[in-house]
Amino acid sequence: MTRDPAAQAAGNIDTSRVGWPTPADLEAVPDPAEQLRRELMWAIENRIDYAPRSLQTRLGPSELGHPCARKLGYKLAGVEISNPGDPAWYPTIGTAVHGWLEEVMRWLNGHLGTLAEGGPRFLLEHKVSVGEICGEHITGTCDVYDRVTGIVVDWKVVGEKQLKKYKDEGPGDQYRAQAHLYGRGWQRRGMPVTKVAVMFLPRDRMLHAAHMWSEPYDEQIAVQALTRAEGITTMVRGIGKAALPMLPTADAYCTFCDYFLPGSTELEEACPGHPGATGYLK
Ligand code: SF4
Incomplete structure (x- = not known):
């Protein structure tokens, strides 16, 4: 799906989808049920992707206690998500x-x-x-x-x-x-x-x-x-992404982390995960 950042910021639907069949041209659709399935899935994924909760950039009460300081740092530094995963x-x-x-x-x-x-x-x-x-x-x-x-x-x-x-x-x-x-x-x-x-x-x-x-x-x-979040915020605002490799990590469901990238060595852009991480619960 095409993601338009401006539309996401406004919480608008992605209108880039074209080619909806009309009753007049439905005869040309080989499998209407399959066509309908794809359109229903498109609508569901669209609304998940464009839901306001997907677009928050500042830390909220639900995140402040996250055990991984580096993850908070990535968000504060505005690092692009490297592990988008399936629609949420x-x-x-x-x-x-x-x-x-x-x-x-x-x-x-x-x-x-x-x-x-x-x-x-x-x-x-x-x-x-x-x-x-x-x-x-x-x-x-x-x-x-x-x-x-x-x-x-x-x-x-x-x-x-x-x-x-x-x-x-x-x-x-x-x-x-x-x-x-x-x-x-x-x-x-x-x-x-x-x-x-x-x-x-x-x-x-x-x-x-x-x-x-x-x-x-x-x-x-x-x-x-x-207090902990203020310390992380102060570091990131002070030295930017250079703070990220210095922030301590934690075994916190790394494979589901937005900033996880196996084998990453560019810690300012993505994280290889906490050393020896075992957490896998969904
Ligand atoms: S991948 Fe794991 S260690 Fe790295 S930032 Fe995310 S939660 Fe922290």
Whole structure:
């Protein structure tokens, strides 16, 4: 598919596709079902490629706790993606489920009615400012804040292997930091935050396999993630791509990393992966 950067930036559909059959010329199409399949796939891939989430260039709360500093550096330095992979179908499933869950929570709010102090119990999809990096506000959209318990919840839709890993080992640095960053966002809005939680929902198993992780809110976990990201940002802004080889790496699903290129020796342009990386979970 042709990718027009200007259209991507605007979130517009790729209009470069030509040759759609009309009823008048359908007779010339040898296999209409195959033609239709290709057109449906084109539409799906187009909307995934042009979805706003594919085009973000600054770091958000979901990335700050990523264990690989070099990956954050590549993004901050605006390095071109070397490992585009297939259209991001799994994240698309996650986005679609998030939308449905928001509807569910709005229904639940309506069912519960307003609290005595006014307003709904659950605050949904609110934009919160979690802190600053080099003087710039870092904002993100928090899935759920429960005004009754003071618990912040983030939904994650994950595959079977990931689900087992999160059940056995906890949510990992990235999701843990993200949860506490959202907690800090609510705290900065003057709301009490008691705990942070990640609700892991199975992408390919029965719903009862869902797992909720939670722990008491700790602002320091959020502050540490911001401080680390500020250090990386300062390095990249100071010396540009020359900072990239100096940034420490981590075994963090390298084969799915946007900047992975096996055997790369030009570390300012692409990464050969963390030495001895074994992580492979999708
Ligand atoms: S390939 Fe692995 S080590 Fe390299 S930047 Fe990506 S996550 Fe980090």
